[in-house]
Amino acid sequence: MYLKDLLNLSGKTAVVTGGYTGLGKQMACALAELGANLVLAARREERCEQVAAEISQLFGIKALAVRCDVAREEDIVNMINRTMETFNRLDILVNNAGITWGAPAADYPMDKWRQVIDVNLTGTFMAAKEAFGIMKRQGKGKIINVASVMGLVGCKTNIMDAAAYNASKGAVINMTRDLAAKWAPFGVNVNVLAPGWFPTHMAEKILEMHRNEFLEYIPAGRFGNDEDIKGAVAYLASDASDYMHGQVLIVDGGWSIH
Numbered sequence: 001m002y003l004k005d006l007l008n009l010s011g012k013t014a015v016v017t018g019g020y021t022g023l024g025k026q027m028a029c030a031l032a033e034l035g036a037n038l039v040l041a042a043r044r045e046e047r048c049e050q051v052a053a054e055i056s057q058l059f060g061i062k063a064l065a066v067r068c069d070v071a072r073e074e075d076i077v078n079m080i081n082r083t084m085e086t087f088n089r090l091d092i093l094v095n096n097a098g099i100t101w102g103a104p105a106a107d108y109p110m111d112k113w114r115q116v117i118d119v120n121l122t123g124t125f126m127a128a129k130e131a132f133g134i135m136k137r138q139g140k141g142k143i144i145n146v147a148s149v150m151g152l153v154g155c156k157t158n159i160m161d162a163a164a165y166n167a168s169k170g171a172v173i174n175m176t177r178d179l180a181a182k183w184a185p186f187g188v189n190v191n192v193l194a195p196g197w198f199p200t201h202m203a204e205k206i207l208e209m210h211r212n213e214f215l216e217y218i219p220a221g222r223f224g225n226d227e228d229i230k231g232a233v234a235y236l237a238s239d240a241s242d243y244m245h246g247q248v249l250i251v252d253g254g255w256s257i258h
Contacts, residue, residue: 007234007239008238010034012036013037013092014092015090017096019042019096020042020047021201027096030233031233032055032061034234037062037063038061045065062086070127091140093141093142095146105157117171124145132183142191145176147192149196149252152194153258159206172192176190193236194250195229195252196250196251197252207223218252224252229251
């Protein structure tokens with residue numbers, strides 16, 4: 001096959017949680033640009049509808065907005081059901097929805113710990129589990145769990161104090177490896193995309209506060225931009241990555257090599 005055919009997503013359906021803003025929106029645009037129809041899912045359905053309309057008009061694909069709190073199993077089941085009712089297939093799941101909470105580890109509020117774990121880890125597992133049922137019947141599918149470089153390394157308190165976030169992303173990475181080992185025989189690829197520091201809504205405050213310290217540890221000398229994540233998600237979502245299972249694709253400008 002030619003490379004352009006391996007990357008072609010025409011006629012496929014991709015679900016992107018947290019897909020109306022930040023990296024989620026950038027990844028959704030990348031998949032739509034390659035021809036995939038989209039389901040954008042998040043708690044703010046109105047914003048999802050606006051972005052779905054924008055992407056649909058820009059790339060000429062069909063896009064559906066679904067309200068979904070990934071910490072609620074019934075919302076995830078509804079998201080998958082709506083996807084199948086509308087498109088009758090599910091080829092790609094991008095588990096991007098996530099939250100964080102900053103507090104000293106020694107005084108971390110346990111209700112916030114549970115909230116972060118419920119969204120970032122349990123929500124990712126529930127969505128992957130529901131998607132797998134569909135993909136298994138289809139004989140093929142791509143599950144992309146979005147973690148973070150902070151799931152690979154530790155971080156000094158003066159840079160980032162968010163133990164639950166870092167723990168959840170580390171758990172997502174190893175959970176992905178385990179699911180990949182179990183689901184590869186069914187034609188389902190499960191991999192991790194681990195972004196570094198991008199000036200998204202979630203990260204912009206900490207990047208503003210510690211800009212020089214962060215840039216000192218990024219060999220590329222800059223933060224990620226709107227284009228840096230597109231190629232990575234396109235690869236993991238397409239036939240180009242059919243022989244890739246349980247791996248971590250790191251897009252961080254070199255942050256994690258120290």
